Amino acid sequence: MIYPVIWQDNQAILIDQTRLPETSTTIAIDSYNAMANAIKTMIVRGAPAIGVAAGYGMYLGAREIETENKTQFLQHLEEIAQHLRQTRPTAVNLFWAIDRQLQTAHQHSGNVAEIKATLLETAQQIQAEDVATCQAIGDHGLTALPQTPEHLTILTHCNAGALATAGYGTALGVVRSLWRENRLQRVYADETRPRLQGAKLTAWECVQEGIPVTVISDNMSAHCMQQGLIHA
Template identity: 45%
Template sequence: MSAEHDRIRAVAWTEAGVRLLDQRRLPQEEIYWTLTCSSEVAQAITKMVVRGAPAIGIAAAYGVVLAARTCFSGTGSGWKRLLEADLCNLEAARPTAINLAWALTRMRAIVHDLPDHHDPEIALLAEARRIHKEDIAANRRMGELGTALIEGAAGVLTHCNTGSLATGGFGTALGVIRHAYSKGRIAKVFADETRPWLQGARLTAWELVQDGIPVVLIADSAAPYLLRQGEVQWVIIGADRIAANGDTANKIGSYGLAVAARYHGVHFMVVAPTSTIDWHLSDGTSIPIEQRPPEEVLTLGGKAIAAAGAEAYNPAFDVIPAHFIDAIVTERGVVCQPTHERMKVLLG
């Protein structure tokens, strides 16, 4: 992959703390924050300074390092007891993205194995860096596997943001699009604007322009009509949580895309690392769906766009039944027409 198609990093570790690109300010401003304590990281996750399931997990892992630094310097041997409160605070920052809990479980395992009197920072930082490095490697592998499913110079449609901004780097669904474009398998990329936070307009379009990949932005409500025109052969999206049968939670609007794609004979691909799969949930009906503040729907850019007194329904995610999905692409392999039995191959 040429460097011009993979230049963006939204999460990085520095000795001063966790460096985050403020995704709320894009594309107008490119502003970075260096966070020095875990409570700042938790707040950044909640307020969507950093977003995207893999990126949230990576940021939280680095947040544990900051928490351990503070706890150990303040109490020495009592650091584990204090650290647990910080871990719980990070875990509560966003409930739907399973990568958050998955990353914190890995960090907890390191904490458990360390002696009480031992300074935990070096060991925890090494694990956080492993999580980050593994995510980028997984994204590149998924890019290759997903590209193999796409024939010819296809048109693709994507929803929300699943690129370097949402991951450790390269991206999940956008990683497939990056790799496939470099191989001549994709001719045109359409991106939903993705209301109400406009991640498609502000983030995906920005990423693709930065990397020199042509992108056509559409209103979310235009997607079914676009699919009817025959210009799109694949819808390619990411995931925030996948149940054991393949039911997939992703940014609100994904379910409608899946229904429209099936009706119009358009292939539907979900791209996500295996850390996004929640094997404890048999199907998607038990996936917790985050309800976000109504102001996100009732206002735009801080200004009211609805009549005073109007209410809002603002789920952040919806759930796609597995039978609408043609392929789930992970770093461990591809599951076509996912079912409970077919998903089990990924456990191996």
């Protein structure tokens, strides 16, 4: 399984998506400023994955706050939240995860140390919940696909895979479930200009898991459908 964000050794480890597919490397994030930069520069991208990153970013920021005064702590946490909000204003999950962490902190009855510990737990919950949601999407998506032929060809656009989520993927999660059930013949991945997420990311994910994939230019999609090469 591909996970774009993991929590390990008291820091967040991100797959650097700006370097895929030529180089597969990770970056260790141990501060909220570093996480904000990773979101802003698209080291991590895709709304669900950004939400997971923001959840950990809120904890990392909380960890840096030195005061034991709860009121002052919450004020500083609000400032950290505002900084993270400005990184990707179009990512809905970014705001949702930040607000969830703020709600967790404000509603907590414990001291600052206990709030910090709970913020880490909440970040991990956000991640686990998204993986479970993606797996459910993948399995439910199977029922929406044609039942014939036995082995299907699937057209994808952009990247809605594990890299864009906490893991498994949404649209590509359906592809993974199809592959698991031995019902997938091939993925045709639109290159997806101008950033080429299909060619760089979707194709890379498929290759990592042995899923047959062919990258096509965006303007080939209609031709492939006209020729009957695409089932869904």
